[in-house]
Amino acid sequence: MIAFAVLIFVFLGSVEGFSTSYQQCTYDTTKMCKPALFTAVFSTVSFILGAITSIISGFLGMKIATYTNARTTLEARKGVGKAFIVAFCSGAVMGFLLAANDLFVLYITINVFKIYYGDDWEGLFEAITGYGLGGSSMTLFGRVGGGIYTKAADVGADLVGKVERNIPENDPRNPAVNI
Template sequence: MFSILANFLVDGGIPISLVLGAIGLVVAILLIRSVVKQSVGTELMQKVAGAIQDGAKAYLNRQVRTISIISLGIALVLFLMSQAEKVHGSMPVGFLIGAIFSLAAGYIGMRIAVMANVRTTQAATEDEHKALNVAFNGGAVTGLLVVGLALLSVGIFYLVMGKISPNDPKAVVDSLVGLALGASLISVFARLGGGIYTKAADVGADLVGKIEQGLDEDDPRNPATIA
């Protein structure tokens, strides 16, 4: 029984990953449409949300520029290593694809999460269960994009490299290593940048609460602290 299951996973693993990856992306698109069509609330709520979205957009654009420069530099190093026959020539290509997919998942996910903020707030004025659904859908987009793009990129890259170099397993392995390196390295930079940005927003919220309203640090009456 175990051997049958193992053979099935080995033979059908790639098609399964492609199907599941495609399903993940389709569900992510449906969730994005579900979040976007929700009400954005009052004019004041839209004004505050607009300021938050502008700040998030500025951070994301800056992050994309910085990470792109770093990614191109690392890809160049991998290319030079491939010319010296230290690694296969597919590794820098895999690295760039992994980096692009990882960056795209983070960028789209954060944009949708920011858009879901004001819609969750508006939904909370109507029904707490509706607010929970909006918040959950907005957060689930990132996870589905990460998993979907990862499964699709690994499956497609494996098939392509298997066709290009059917008798060279090192080429397939190096390409997948490059893919994983690009995706994981970019996610680390994005996590570090996001942590710094979040802490800066936290400090700014505390300062505004103290100076303008005379509130204590992390006072629950400060909505920015709760956010």
């Protein structure tokens, strides 16, 4: 995360040669926009905030999913319909919570950045784009890590069935086998 933040700062700051002087806005040539160096700083901060928000959202989502699995299993004893309702409601809660968390942090970030940028909408929008990039990059790393973890768990479960229970390869009695 820090390496990407440094790259964002270097690339965006070097657009105008790490300039701290005001420049003409592209959308309105009568106005002066904020320096590129400060936009690079705000974009980097926005990237880090997006990444942290994504990590927190992923953590909360996994906590909710873990608790939900136990509750859904208990409700499945009473019937499929009750288990479905518990799973569906918890999925809706998780979805709304994560979206609300991201929107809340984004709203605060925009309002804090707007104190500096004022009427410079171009600079504000450029600085805020780092938020989405940070959230997306952490989500991608989470998916890759989750896939690796899942594959390792599948291989481990398959080996336990083979070694400890002497179950042959691809036997349906082994719960880790995908048929």
